[in-house]
Amino acid sequence: xxxxxxxxxxxxxxxxxxxxxxxxxxxxxxxxxxxxxxxxxxxxxxxxxxxxxxxxxxxxxxxxxxxxxxxxxxxxxxxxxxxxxxxxxxxxxxxxxxxxxxxxxxxxxxxxxxxxxxxxxxxxxxxxxxxxxxxxxxxxxxxxxxxxxxxxxxxxxxxxxxxxxxxxxxxxxxxxxxxxxxxxxxxxxxxxxx
Amino acid sequence: xxxxxxxxxxxxxxxxxxxxxxxxxxxxxxxxxxxxxxxxxxxxxxxxxxxxxxxxxxxxxxxxxxxxxxxxxxxxxxxxxxxxxxxxxxxxxxxxxxxxxxxxxxxxxxxxxxxxxxxxxxxxxxxxxxxxxxxxxxxxxxxxxxxxxxxxxxxxxxxxxxxxxxxxxxxxxxxxxxxxxxxxxxxxxxxxxxxxxxxxxxxxxxxxxxxxxxxxxxxxxxxxxxxxxxxxxxxxxxxxxxxxxxxxxxxxx
Numbered sequence: 001x002x003x004x005x006x007x008x009x010x011x012x013x014x015x016x017x018x019x020x021x022x023x024x025x026x027x028x029x030x031x032x033x034x035x036x037x038x039x040x041x042x043x044x045x046x047x048x049x050x051x052x053x054x055x056x057x058x059x060x061x062x063x064x065x066x067x068x069x070x071x072x073x074x075x076x077x078x079x080x081x082x083x084x085x086x087x088x089x090x091x092x093x094x095x096x097x098x099x100x101x102x103x104x105x106x107x108x109x110x111x112x113x114x115x116x117x118x119x120x121x122x123x124x125x126x127x128x129x130x131x132x133x134x135x136x137x138x139x140x141x142x143x144x145x146x147x148x149x150x151x152x153x154x155x156x157x158x159x160x161x162x163x164x165x166x167x168x169x170x171x172x173x174x175x176x177x178x179x180x181x182x183x184x185x186x187x188x189x190x191x192x193x194x
Numbered sequence: 195x196x197x198x199x200x201x202x203x204x205x206x207x208x209x210x211x212x213x214x215x216x217x218x219x220x221x222x223x224x225x226x227x228x229x230x231x232x233x234x235x236x237x238x239x240x241x242x243x244x245x246x247x248x249x250x251x252x253x254x255x256x257x258x259x260x261x262x263x264x265x266x267x268x269x270x271x272x273x274x275x276x277x278x279x280x281x282x283x284x285x286x287x288x289x290x291x292x293x294x295x296x297x298x299x300x301x302x303x304x305x306x307x308x309x310x311x312x313x314x315x316x317x318x319x320x321x322x323x324x325x326x327x328x329x330x331x332x333x334x335x336x337x338x339x340x341x342x343x344x345x346x347x348x349x350x351x352x353x354x355x356x357x358x359x360x361x362x363x364x365x366x367x368x369x370x371x372x373x374x375x376x377x378x379x380x381x382x383x384x385x386x387x388x389x390x391x392x393x394x395x396x397x398x399x400x401x402x403x404x405x406x407x408x409x410x411x412x413x414x415x416x417x418x419x420x421x422x423x424x425x426x427x428x429x430x431x432x433x434x435x436x437x438x439x440x441x442x443x444x445x446x447x
Contacts (some may be wrong), residue, residue: 038201038202039201039205062303082225083375083417086373089375089385090371090372090374090375091371092371092386092389093302093371093372093375113372114372116372119197119200119213119215123211123212123213124212124213124214124215125212125213125214126216127213127214127216127220127221127224127226130214130221130327131226144286145214146195146199148195148198148199149218150415152234152237152415152418153411154231155230155231155233155234155237156230156231156311157228157229157230157234157309157311158217158218158223158228158229158230158231159214159218159221159226159227159228159229160227160229162229165195165199167195167198167199168388170199170408174202174203174206178203178206178208181208182207182209183209183210184206184208184209184210184212185210185211185212186200186203186208186212187211187212187213187214188196188197188200188211188212188213188214189196189213189214189215189217189218189219189221190195190196190199190201190217190218191195191218191219191411192217192218192219192220194381
């Protein structure tokens with residue numbers, strides 16, 4: 001099933017080249033997955049998406065940008081960042097692959113694995129600051145406190161006057177939970193190590 | 195999760211977004227107020243888990259209807275009631291009242307009960323959520339017997355499976371993939387907890403699934419997911435650290 005699908009895709013891509021005289025990865029195929037667009041701009045020579053698989057025999061990496069999958073060739077001089085060896089990168093990891101076109105086929109130059117999110121110090125709220133805010137309450141304190149953990153964890157125990165906004169439900173809850181005023185102080189917290 | 199949420203809020207145009215990075219563990223450790231919801235209390239009751247529920251109202255009010263399973267310890271008697279409380283400081287203690295219960299929280303928390311919380315909205319929100327009210331007189335003695343959480347596997351059994359393997363069991367690591375990248379138990383499979391629902395097909399049908407994360411929190415969520423799908427599973431409710439060679443260390447919570 002999968003094989004025949006891949007074959008079909010290859011044939012279609014070949015047809016596309018024949019008909020339009022263009023390479024398969026020009027017009028329609030997005031180089032960026034929707035979730036990556038939140039922080040990154042689309043670029044012609046970088047594919048951003050989730051890792052579907054790596055074939056060390058064929059020396060290809062497959063990266064999904066939404067529903068479409070890119071198959072990118074690589075060689076041993078591929079520059080890696082965020083991983084020591086290519087076989088150690090788990091499936092579904094978010095990656096960025098910079099590539100060049102050789103004989104109308106994409107060749108990977110470098111592959112970087114998305115690092116864990118870090119927070120710059122000026123955006124961190126300390127326990128003491130938060131205690132003061134909570135003592136005056138969301139209205140007087142002019143803030144909204146949001147708990148990013150799954151709902152059952154929130155139910156079990158949360159900070160006073162915090163609102164439950166599980167990370168995986170962010171998009172569906174944003175219109176109801178986030179204030180209209182974009183200047184308002186939003187504070188997110190979660191459970192640290194779980 | 196919170197740094198990612200903050201990033202998303204910023205991408206929506208919010209200009210003043212911050213993260214309380216120390217998060218809930220530090221907040222709890224500091225002894226600050228923790229609030230729980232009626233839904234969680236219902237869950238504790240339904241799953242028949244061990245916990246202590248304290249009605250802080252005057253005995254007269256408590257006698258007019260109290261939350262199922264509650265023990266009456268009126269606020270004014272609380273500070274003299276320390277001896278009634280369990281010896282096990284990890285016992286979950288839920289306090290409720292019809293007034294502000296912060297003072298009671300501070301008192302109980304100062305005795306060392308790490309898992310103390312105030313029921314949000316007190317007995318009123320319990321009623322509103324459709325929770326059961328018991329009639330008669332609530333008990334005045336606290337009885338607490340530790341019970342493992344449903345689905346918990348013992349540390350010893352987990353170790354045996356991890357070391358010797360078991361033909362009818364599979365260890366499932368539900369940490370994020372970048373955590374698993376830095377070391378995983380030999381023979382274990384990694385599927386991040388939030389992807390488990392959509393990747394169920396990757397699990398063998400004929401094996402019991404033994405789940406772990408770092409602290410047991412995500413593992414328990416994964417256990418609930420699998421149980422709801424009718425998959426036989428248990429989870430490790432302890433702290434586990436794994437190095438890059440797959441060597442691990444388990445400590446009790």
